Amino acid sequence: MNHIIKTPRLTLVGAGPGDPDLISVKGIKSLADADAVLYDALANEELLQYAPSRAIKIFVGKRVGMHSAQQQEINKLIVKYAFSHGHVVRLKGGDPFVFGRGFEEIEHARSHGITTSVIPGITSVLAVPASQQIPLTHRNVSESFWVLTGTTKNHDISRDLELAAKSSATMVILMGMHKLSEIMERIGKHRHKNTPVAIVQNGSLPDEKLGVGTVSTIFEIIRGKGIGSPAVIIVGEIVKSARPEEFRSIIRNSVSI
Numbered sequence: 001m002n003h004i005i006k007t008p009r010l011t012l013v014g015a016g017p018g019d020p021d022l023i024s025v026k027g028i029k030s031l032a033d034a035d036a037v038l039y040d041a042l043a044n045e046e047l048l049q050y051a052p053s054r055a056i057k058i059f060v061g062k063r064v065g066m067h068s069a070q071q072q073e074i075n076k077l078i079v080k081y082a083f084s085h086g087h088v089v090r091l092k093g094g095d096p097f098v099f100g101r102g103f104e105e106i107e108h109a110r111s112h113g114i115t116t117s118v119i120p121g122i123t124s125v126l127a128v129p130a131s132q133q134i135p136l137t138h139r140n141v142s143e144s145f146w147v148l149t150g151t152t153k154n155h156d157i158s159r160d161l162e163l164a165a166k167s168s169a170t171m172v173i174l175m176g177m178h179k180l181s182e183i184m185e186r187i188g189k190h191r192h193k194n195t196p197v198a199i200v201q202n203g204s205l206p207d208e209k210l211g212v213g214t215v216s217t218i219f220e221i222i223r224g225k226g227i228g229s230p231a232v233i234i235v236g237e238i239v240k241s242a243r244p245e246e247f248r249s250i251i252r253n254s255v256s257i
């Protein structure tokens, strides 16, 4: 190992939503040049094949609500391997800057004089609805979309959720499955209880699952179908336009709306 000549550097690479073919060419080139790869639970392990066999590969993932202690541990590992090995590739699910704590890693690395760069990824925000052919904007149906998290730092529901519910934007909610009934209750304060909702688990992967319902029925529907995390929740009329069949049968079978 040539410790002396290797410049310590960090590249955050977006791994895409799950399907390993959805990483960018630039992301693959960066992996091919890695001396160490630190990868998340949501980054597909198949992507490690693009890294040299001599590169060290470390799993640093945890699925539900990363604690700050663990984040600090990851920050430390980045610095450690940048100085001991050279080029650290931090492979992160989706896009590194969308609920990915990517910038914290950048700041920490920079504070140690490590050169940083970012290769964006296809975020689950876009890719998971696309996998079910649910557009986020559509002429005459939805003019904008709002991306939200269901899990904030202090475990409260974000105030932005109700602001978004007051708008007419399509809502795309990540990390929301643990608070699904509360989230729907909050949305129901501002939007009609019949507002269509789709939930997609494991989007772009072979075991992708879809649940379709309304603000008032979706919780029971996904429970019945056994749908859980990781999932993207899409709220808005667009769901009805995109999945009319599922939506009609949901309305027909529903008694509680």
Ligand code: SAH
Pocket (backbone or CB within 6 Å): 017, 018, 042, 092, 093, 094, 095, 096, 097, 098, 099, 100, 122, 123, 124, 125, 128, 173, 174, 175, 176, 200, 201, 202, 203, 204, 205, 229, 230, 231, 232
């Ligand atoms: N940086 C990531 C998001 C990290 S937060 C990105 O840009 O996609 C983790 C959340 O992303 C999960 O709780 C889930 O809401 C969503 N997610 C990521 N991959 C997903 C997938 N393949 N299917 C469904 N949801 C996914």
